[in-house]
Amino acid sequence: MKNKSAEKIKLTSYDDLFGTKDNSVEGIYTTVALSQLHPFKNHPFKVLDDEKMQETVESVIQHGVIQPGIVRPCADGYEVVAGHRRWRACELAGKPDMPVIIRDLDDDAATVLMVDTNIQRENLLPSEKARAYKMKYEALKHQGSKGDKHTADVVGEKAGDSGRTVQRYIRLASLINGLLDLVDTGKIAMIAGERLSYLKLEEQEMVMEAAENIGVYPSPAQAGQLKVMSEEGMLSEGSIYALLVKKEGGGQTVTISSKKIRDYFPPAYTKEQIEEVIYSLLDQWKQGKEGELNAGDTV
Template sequence: MRSKSAEKVKLSSFDDLFGKEEPVSGEVVTSVPIDLLHPFKNHPFHVLDDEKMEETVESVKQYGILMPGIVRPYPDGGYEVVAGHRRWRACELAGLEEMPVIIRDIDDDTATVIMVDTNIQREDILPSEKAFAYKMKYEALKHQGSKGKKYTAEMVGETAGDSGRTVQRYIRLANLISGLLDLVDVKKVPMIVGEKLSYLTREEQELVLEAMRNCEIIPTAAQAEAIKMFSEEKKLDGNAIYGLLLKKKNSGNGVTISAKKISSYFPPAYTKQEIENVIYTLLEEWKNGREEELEHGEDTI
């Protein structure tokens, strides 16, 4: 019969115990004092003392660390953790003094790729985590000699199954100020809106965020595109932002679809703005798909 402790161990806990990285044949596992470990520089993934961590700590107490972390020598002594930050934290909380690791003498770019790839497949990753992780891996692959912006982006997303275009959109989010990026993380601002606002200067983004809070309005994709265009034309200021956010829809040469027909595609709980954001997101994906087809000489109907 399985013990109650074993029943509480969820998949995420097993990932923390076993890890996702593959050890190289012949590598030696050694235990090092956890007070000699240092976090990876600009580590983009959050290590939280949440319920999942509690489960991991219980597992560590019972089973130990089943897959060693990966570290590399730290310039000022000790070791920098490349893979295994959650296991390291679990060891601390479990009261362990040492952690099993594999020591690799690797350069910054190789270490960055390993760090990102061993974390990126988790199901609970926030958009902000992916944004900075993909940006770090993209720069690392460029340093390693990857040629072509599109090809490099495809390599970045390969581990997680994301397309090159999706990777580029996540990387754009890394240009958002923290206030806007936080709203993307909690799904108040759709990713497509965040991407468009990421092209604004930091000062312009601060103005947009202030206006959003004052008006209690989240821009639609169309409004975000208009704000971006005003910025490109050097016409974006506080008055323009408020005007664009509060502007009512024009009844000009637009396409009108009955609300009854649209509502049949959405759950009853969806608000008007949520429906609009989904439609704009799908149209954007369709547009990007058409652009890729034309780029490759494909023109399908």
């Protein structure tokens, strides 16, 4: 390992480096050979060689790595906790090593830090947030966080997501990879994916195969029906095909201008987030109407 002027430092303003409010953090600042770095186990965030990566590579070539990564010791080198994109940029830039801060972190603390330093990135896929939130949720519970709702609220703090939104994402993590990919590409809405996540794994496989074969993907309403059929033990390959090819509502269709819808949401909201809000509001409206009907029947 190349150890150039390694010194133990106490970061009194850790927030300046990593955007957190955690201070009084001890670590060793040094440079580590790229060959000694290893990815975080089950790292949920994709590291793509895209246009943004090329921009990072050019920055590394011109200015070096300005913000060090965070690593922790492992059996044969160091596990990268934060800085996977910088690590890849150094590789593409032909750098032999990378500046890092070495910290002694247990699995739970490392997981929370890994998620928190990545979760505010732009354009995260639903699958990335789903897996990341699940990892952080489990880590916090293992650390002794009290109450599911409280823990979900804490998980979403860094990204500004509510506990309910966090729980929806965590449900998505129960989808098989194929269905989760369809959520990522927008072929299946997030709320539909959430409902499909309650299906058994073999049932999810059948749904994915049927959808891919006929090119029809479950709508939120159809996903809800599939969930009910699964709970009643009536879900089969035949019933899945029959439901997907059946035209929903055979009555009039309603088209709403996407521009008009956009006016109601912050510019930063993604298509998936907008859909989630709309379907949630429609669910609430439907439940309210059903409640009114039931109340009218009461003597």
